[in-house]
Amino acid sequence: MKVKVLANILGANDRVAGENRRMFDDNGVFVINLMSSPGAGKTTLLENTLGALKDKFKIGVIEGDVATTADAERIEKMGVPVVQINTGSACHLDGSMIRDALDEFDLKSLDMLIIENVGNLVCPAEFNLGEDHKVMVLSTTEGDDKPLKYPLMFRESSALIINKTDLIPYTNFNMEKAVCDSLSINPGLMVFPLSCRTGEGLDGWYGWLESHLRKG
């Protein structure tokens, strides 16, 4: 019974996500759905990414949070259009929330839309938003056991950013284990170890985004 309810919810969501997808295609917008645990560094990565790419490409941002507009305020300072979605009790964004937020953008003018999902390593991976790619962030302080313990998000993502590499000396994080376990779940996963604090490794991530933007 519970399973059937879930299947219905996911089916309905996929239909709305499909409509979002058509809107993105019609307007030539490349869309990233950025997911992670709370505090893995999505917003800081986004600030860095906007700083590097916003003069070359027109970028919009949707911020998803259970509560507060703190993240949208941080992004607004970067001078790009941003919409905050507060989900209330919901632990993930869904297609309808994105559909409603799209009314706030001039899609024709955008090259890329980055959607920062609610901080949650489980539920967001189940809900398509109409994005081109799911991208996830794992921070080294979370531990190298996360790929095997939370496999769905690793399976669904096209790229894995391993953030906070500057903190590895102070943790027992094993990069080789984290990467190998991630690839055992999803052999096609692109992996970008980096530090938003030191800037190390960010260029690879920017390059991946740019390669998709130039295609589009």
Next chain:
Amino acid sequence: MKVKVLANILGANDRVAGENRRMFDDNGVFVINLMSSPGAGKTTLLENTLGALKDKFKIGVIEGDVATTADAERIEKMGVPVVQINTGSACHLDGSMIRDALDEFDLKSLDMLIIENVGNLVCPAEFNLGEDHKVMVLSTTEGDDKPLKYPLMFRESSALIINKTDLIPYTNFNMEKAVCDSLSINPGLMVFPLSCRTGEGLDGWYGWLESHLRKG
């Protein structure tokens, strides 16, 4: 419609949690529901806690994870009874999962049961398990903005453990902000800043547990 489905699920869960509660009372077992983001350090905290208290009290553990038995294997090495629940796609433990796991324990022989929930800062806070207290772990590397962004778990918890204080020098975590924002949501919250790595601050947490165990 979706809201009604959720209300029904939560109502059914509360009934099962109430039955669990009666079993715990009948057998004199003090029960903690331990919650946090993935990688905040719940299992390491549990290892430390068992090391400190298992000779004074009889302690059992239920490990909740989406996948793997990695955590149960870690706890088993501590020489206490442990049951692993794998939730599959579910992002939280619920009352029925605990009810089923209880069959694996000799409850009469236990002083305390610690339930380690699935790593998730949102959903577990909505599902009562029949516990005496919800306890949450926030790690300094997740950031001091988490109380306002994920208020429900801070509101529902009796105690907040702020773990990884040893990493504060390498982050921009502001302890005062984290504590004040947490207390603004839940003025009765007990706060224990500590480091499982250095051991600093652990005694306060053990003392809180012991004060409850001696009452029971």
